[in-house]
Amino acid sequence: MGPNFLDNSFFRNIYCNLSESDDIRCSGGGWLGDGLLPGGFEWLAFLITAIVMAMVLINLVLGSVLIFIWAERRLLGRFQSRSGPNRWGPYGTLTPVADAIKTLFKEDIVPTAADRWVFNAAPIIMMVPAMMVLAVIPWGTGTFLADLNIGILFIIAITSLSTFAIVMAGWGSQNRYAMFGAMRAVAMLISYEIPMALSLIGVLMLAGSLSLVSVVNAQDVPFILVQPLGFLVFFIASVAEINRAPFDVAEAESELGAGYHSDYSGMKFGLFVNAEFMATILSAAVIVAVFLSGGRGWDFIPSQGWFIIKMVPVLFFIVWTRASWPRLRIDQILTFAWKGLIILAFINVAVSAILSFVWPDPSTAELWLMAAINFGVLIVSVLAVGSWFGPGTAGTPKMAHGDSLPRPRPAGQPSGGDS
C-alpha cells in the first residue's frame, strides 16, 4: 500500500475505522473506534476502502456526466435561440435520465460482418482510461485517490489509450464510414499528444514535480497567469484530444454519419457517449488542477467546491466553442498541430527554461514577474505563428448595376466585347 493513500481524508476515515493500522495518521482510530477488523487484515481493509472509494468517485463522475449533458443541451439551446430540453423534470433536468433509460432499452445490434470481439471490446476500452484518470485528480485539499509522483505523465499516457478503442471500433465495425472516422481520430490524437505533453513542461519546471498535488500546491499564483502560452496550447490540444468541436472530425456527423461509432447501438453506443462526456469533464478537471490552482481559494467555500466552481467556466467555454464554430478539415487540423501548436509549445518550453534558470525557486513576486514576461511572449509568439495561417478577411462581391458586366474570359485569350 502506498503510504500517500492515507493523505486522502476520505480514504483515511474509512480505512482507519476498519484496520488496526499503527500508522501515525490513524492514531485515535476513526469515528467508530479503533479497527473493526482484527490485526493482520490491513490488506482487506485497504481493499474494501479502495473499492468503496472507486465506486463513489466513478459514480460521482457518472452523475456529473448527466448534469453536464443537461447543461450542454440547455446551453446549446440558448446559443441557438431556442429553449433546449424542457419536458422532463424542472427545466428538463430529467432529460438525460430519460435518454439513459432509452439507451439501455434499445436493441443491441452487432453487424453480421463485424469482428465480434473487437467490436464488443471497444466501448469498454473506451471507458477504462476515462475512469483511470479519475484516480490522480486532486479534487480538493486531501481529496484524491492516489497522489502518484508521476501523475501528469500518467494522465497523458492513459488518455492516449482511448485511441486504441477508437481504432478497434472503426476496424471492428467493418464499416467504411467508421474506418474513416477511426483513421482520422488516430492521426489527430497522435498529433495533438505532442503539443499537449510539451505544453505541460513549463508547469513541471515551475512545480518541480509531476505529482498533481505538488502542482496544485506550487500555484501561489495560478499557472494560467504564469504560463499563459502553455495554457493556450494545452487547452486547444485537450479539446482536440476529447474530440470536440472544432476538432470533432472523428465523428463528423455531416460527413461520416457518426464516424467511428456509426454501427453501435444500445448501451454500447451509450458507453461511447458516456466516455466522451467523461473525458470532457476530466479534461476540464485537469485544466483546473494544472492551471487554475485546483481547489485553492478563500476559506468560505470548501476546496472541493472551489474545484467544481472553477470547472464550470472551462466547460462553458468548451460548449461555447462547439456552438459557434464549424469543424476544421483533418489536414488543416494536422497542419495546425505540427506547424502551429508544437512551435508555440517549444517557445513556451524555452522561455520557461530560461525563467526557471534565472529564478530557480520563485517567490510570489517573482511568479508575477514571470507572468508579465510570459504574457509578452504569448502575444508576440501567437501573432508570429498566427501570421503564417494568415488572418482572413471577409470578401465582398462586385455589385453590378444597370448594364451587364462583360463575360469573363479564360486567361490568355483576348477580351472582346460583351457576348
Place this chain on the structure above:
Amino acid sequence: MTLKSEPVIVNVGPQHPSTHGVMRLRVAFDGELVTDAEMIIGYLHRGSEKLAEERTFTQVVTLTDRMDYVASMTNNQAYILAVEKLAGIEPTPRGVWLRMISAELQRIASHLIAIGFLMQDLGAMGTPLMYTMREREDILDLFELLCGARITNSYHRPSGVFQDAPADFWPRLEAFLAEMPGRIDEYEQLISGNEIILSRMRGVGIISPDEMINASITGPMLRAGGVDWDLRHRQPYEYYDRVEFDRPIMDESDNYSRYLVRVYEMRESLKIVRQCIDQIEPGPARDPDVPFVIRPPKGDAYVPIEGPKGELGFYLVSDGGISPYRCKVRPPSLINLTLLREMLIGLPMAAMIVTFGTVDINMGEVDR
C-alpha cells in the same frame, strides 16, 4: 517506391445527413481524397411531368409546389408565366406585384436554407442553421397570411394570385423588412469572416465560368463565377424592369463566393420587396373573367425565370384541351449538378460535402 492502394468505394447517400435529400453518390476515395464520383439520382422521382398531363392547367400549380419544396412560390410563378403566355392571359397589376413580393420572399427563404444547411455541412453544430430557420419561419408566417399554406403554397393563378393579401399582412411584412437586414448582418458577423469558414471554403471547389456556361449552369453559382447573368435583368419578366436592384458578382468561383453571393442576393431581394410595396396599386388580385378551366390554343410556350437556384422554366405544349399535352420542366438543381463530378475530383472528403452543399440543390426538383 510508391505504395498504391486500392480505392475505397463509399456510398454517400441516399441515407446520409448531408446529401440534402435522397441523393446518392458513389465515391472512390484514395485515403481522404476523391478520385471518382458517380451521381445516382431518381430516388424521389414522382413523375410530376406525366401527372401534369392528367390535370387541368390550374390544378398543375399544386404539382409545382412539390418540385422545389423550399421555393414553392417561384415554381408557381414560373409555371403560371408559361400558362399565361400560352393562353394569352393578361395578369392584373396587383396580382403581378403580389407575385413578385411572394417570389422575392421565397428567394430569401430558399437562400436561408442554402446557407443554413451549408453551415451544417461545415459542422457548425446547428447554430447558423437555427438562426436562418428562425428568419425563414417569419417568411413562412407571411405566406400563411397570404394563402393559408406555409410550404406548398399554390398561391399563383393564371391572371394573378388566388386572393389578395389580408390587411394584417402589410404591417407584418414591414416588420420583417425592418428586422431582416440586421439579421443578415448577424450571419455575416458569425460566418463571413470566420477564420475556419474562410480556410475551408476559399479556393475550394473551383469551376471555370466557361465550363459552367457550356454546362448551362445558372443562378448564384454562375454569378459567383463572374458571369453577370440574371434573368431578372437580362430578360425582365413581370415588373422586374420597374424595380432597381444590384446583382452581386464574384470572380473567384469557389465555395466561399457561392456562399457570399447568396447572402448579398438576400439583401437585394429585400430591396425589391421594398420597391414592390411602394409601387403596388389597388385593384383586383386576379382577373375574375379568367375561367378556372382554361383551354389555351394549340401551341407551346416557355418562360424562363430567375429562380433562387437558377433558371427555372416550364415548357408547356397545348393541344387545345384543358390540360397540358406536355409539361417539361427545366430544373436548375439538376442542371447545376451536372458538373459535380468535375468539381469533386481531387477534393478531400470534408470539402466534397461542402462543395456539394454550395451547389444548393433540392432533390424534389432534381428527380421531380
